[in-house]
Amino acid sequence: MQQYSSQRATFRVRRVPLGWNISHLRACLEQHDPSSYPDIKSFVPEVDRRSFTATVVYKSPPSVTQGPKPWDLSLEGPHEKPSSNSGYLEIDDNLLGITSLYLPPAKDHKVDGCPLESFEDVASNHVWLRDILPAQLVDTETRQPMARVMTYGYQSILNEINGRMTLEALGTAFVKVFIALSNSSQIKPTILIGHGFGGLVIKQALTSLSKLRGETEMNLFRAIRGVVFFGVPHDGMDITSFQLAAGHPNQQVVESLRQGGSEFLDQLHAEFLQAFSQKRETEVFSFYETLESDISRQDTTSYTGVVVTKASATRCHLGERNGQHMCAIPRSNADLARFEPHDPEFDAVRNTLLGITQRAAK
Numbered sequence: 001m002q003q004y005s006s007q008r009a010t011f012r013v014r015r016v017p018l019g020w021n022i023s024h025l026r027a028c029l030e031q032h033d034p035s036s037y038p039d040i041k042s043f044v045p046e047v048d049r050r051s052f053t054a055t056v057v058y059k060s061p062p063s064v065t066q067g068p069k070p071w072d073l074s075l076e077g078p079h080e081k082p083s084s085n086s087g088y089l090e091i092d093d094n095l096l097g098i099t100s101l102y103l104p105p106a107k108d109h110k111v112d113g114c115p116l117e118s119f120e121d122v123a124s125n126h127v128w129l130r131d132i133l134p135a136q137l138v139d140t141e142t143r144q145p146m147a148r149v150m151t152y153g154y155q156s157i158l159n160e161i162n163g164r165m166t167l168e169a170l171g172t173a174f175v176k177v178f179i180a181l182s183n184s185s186q187i188k189p190t191i192l193i194g195h196g197f198g199g200l201v202i203k204q205a206l207t208s209l210s211k212l213r214g215e216t217e218m219n220l221f222r223a224i225r226g227v228v229f230f231g232v233p234h235d236g237m238d239i240t241s242f243q244l245a246a247g248h249p250n251q252q253v254v255e256s257l258r259q260g261g262s263e264f265l266d267q268l269h270a271e272f273l274q275a276f277s278q279k280r281e282t283e284v285f286s287f288y289e290t291l292e293s294d295i296s297r298q299d300t301t302s303y304t305g306v307v308v309t310k311a312s313a314t315r316c317h318l319g320e321r322n323g324q325h326m327c328a329i330p331r332s333n334a335d336l337a338r339f340e341p342h343d344p345e346f347d348a349v350r351n352t353l354l355g356i357t358q359r360a361a362k
Contacts, residue, residue, distance in 0.1 A: 009057050009058060009125050010041070010055055010056070010057055010093070010095075010116050010120065010125065010127065011055070011056050011057075011058065011062070011065075011091055011092065011093050012053065012054070012055055012056075012091070012092050012093070012095050012099055013025065013029075013053065013054040013055075013056055013089050013090070013091050014051065014053050014089070014090040014091075014092075015051050015087070015088065015089055015090050016043075016051055016052035016053065016054060016089060017051065017052075017075070017087065018045070018049070018050070018051060018052065020052065021043075022040050022043050022054075025040060025043065025052075025054055026038060026040055028073070028075065028089065029056070029062070029073070029089075031077060031078060032062070032063075032064065032073050032077075032078045033062045033063050033064070033078075035060060036058045036059065036060050036061070036062040036063070037058065037059035037060065038056045038057075038058055038062075039056065039057045039058070039059070040054050040055075040056050041054075041055045041056065041057055041127070041130055041131065042054060042055045042100075042101050042102060042130050044100040044101060044102060044103045045100070045103060046100060047098075047100070047181055053099060053100050055099070055101065055116070055127075055130060057125050062091070064091060065091070065093070069092070070090065070092075071090070071091040071092065072088045072089065072090055072091070073088060073089040073091065074087075074088050075087040075088060075089065094153060095116060095151060095153045096153040096154065096155065097152065097153055097177060098150050098151070098152050098177055098181065099116075099150060099151045099152075099153070100148070100149075100150050101127075101129055101130040101134075101149040101150060101151060102130065102133075102134035102145070102147070102148065102149040103148050116129070116130070116151060118195040118196070118198065118230075118337050118338070119195070119337050119338060120338060121338045121339060121340050121341075121343075122338070123340070124340055124341060126339070126340055126341050128339050128346060128349075129149055129151065129193075130149065131341075132341075132346075133147070133149055133350075133353070134147060134149055136350050136353070136354060137353060137354055137357045138354075139361065140358055146357070146361060147191075147357060148188075152174060152177065154170050154173065154174070154198075154201060155170075157170075157197070157250040157253050157254065158242060158250070158254075164250060165250055165253065166253060167200055167201065167204045167253065167264075167268075168204060168208070170201045170204065170205075171201055171203075171204030171205040171207070171208050172205075172208055174201060174202075174205040175205050175208050175209050175212075178205070178209070178220060179216060179217065179220065182216055182219070182220055183216070187216075187219050187220060187223050188223060189223055189225040189357075189360035189361065190220075190223045190224050190225060190226075191225060191226035191227070191228065191353065191356055191357065191360070192206075192224065192226070192227050192228070193227075193228045193230070193353075194227075194228070194229055194230065194232060195229075195230040195231060195232070195336065195337045196230070196231055196232060196233070196308075196333065197232075197233075197257075198232075199229040199230070199231075199232025199233075199234075200232060200233070200234075200268070202227060202229075203232075203234075203268055203269075203272045203316070204268060206221070206224060206227070206272065206275060206276075207268065207271045207272050207275050209221050210275035210276075211275075221275075221279075222279075224279075224282055225281060225282055225283065225356065225359070225360035226282065226283045226284075226285070226353075226356035226357075226360065227282070227283070227284045227285075228284075228285045228286075228287070228352065228353065228356070229284070229285070229286045229287065229313070229316065230287045230336045230337040231287065231288060231289050231307070231308045231313050231333045231336045231337075232286070232308070232313060232316070233257055233259075233265075233308045233312050233313070234265065234269055234312055234313065234314075234315035234316045235260070235261040235265060235269075235309075235311060235312035235315045236257055236258050236259040236260050236261045236262065236265060236312055237257055237258075237259055237307050237308045237312065237333075238259050238295060238305055238306070238307050238308075239254055239255075239257055239258050239259070240295050240296070240297055241295045241296045241297075242254055259309070259312070261312075269315065269316065272316065273316075283325070283356050283359075284316060284317055284325060285325045285326070285327070285352050285356070286313055286314045286316065286317070286325065286326045286327075287313075287326070287327050287328075287329050287336060287337075287348075287349070288308065288309075288310045288313035288314055288326065288327075288328055288329070288336075289306060289307065289308060289313070289328075289329065289331055289332055289333045289336050290306075290328045290329070290330050290331070291306075291330055291331055291332045292304040292305050292306055292332065293305065293306070293307050293332040293333055293334065295307070306333075307332070307333035307334075308333055310328070313326075314326040327348050327352070329345055329348070329349075330345065331345070
């Protein structure tokens, strides 16, 4: 049996009936597994308004997760099999695709990002995107929360079981989801947040989106008002610790991320700048690491170093005020976007996002 890890403590629960509230969901989860003590962190209607989606942290792993996927729970109780006729809850822990984390009561803007793991403090399970950001992004007049917060997850290029993948394919998949969302709701000013490789997925997606000439696609691109990067390797990174086996299907993609840059990264950077060359209202902000990480070699030895250098992390800017659009955070790359509750290092992130959001709302 696999040991339960606090890093995987956040689960997503989908297909929650519209007639339910948090109490109904908690009662259902406890009925199926009384000893798991579910703590419901978010409870948000989906964009299509057909169901709710929740994120849940368990004190101990729910029993359903000890079996094979899919992890479905019948709405009729623990002794009934899940079926489409009686209704069921879908539980997963990889959070692939879009996950709604917060919906304001009235006007809404989107803040999209990566799965929760990159933004979750391991010790406290504190996810700032979900737990404090919505309350921080408030309308200057009404003082009410105004941002719809969502995450987007994608398959890892390091997992060989996912097969051959390209950054272009990942970006295209994100664009398709993005367009589908726009068909379900009014297009609003949008801020995208990316950590590490996720930032490159965002760059690729926006570059691809800028080339599309459909009305919806053009409106979506015009709605991009901010892009916030955390330790994104615009000019490469230290890839030593990836340790891919010989013949790995994504060896070429990983090699293109090698520190010092590559023709691929240079081309992506040039296309990104070209896409936004006439779009002055879009703001790009970069956070970069200052603490070294333990980096392991294939021969089991290790050394310490910065995974993504300041020069690489801050390469991607659109305007002339570069110094005003970057900020150091005393973290290693893996922890760069993770913050504890009441973490003073979060202030710079909050102020950056609040400023972009309020300017976009004008």
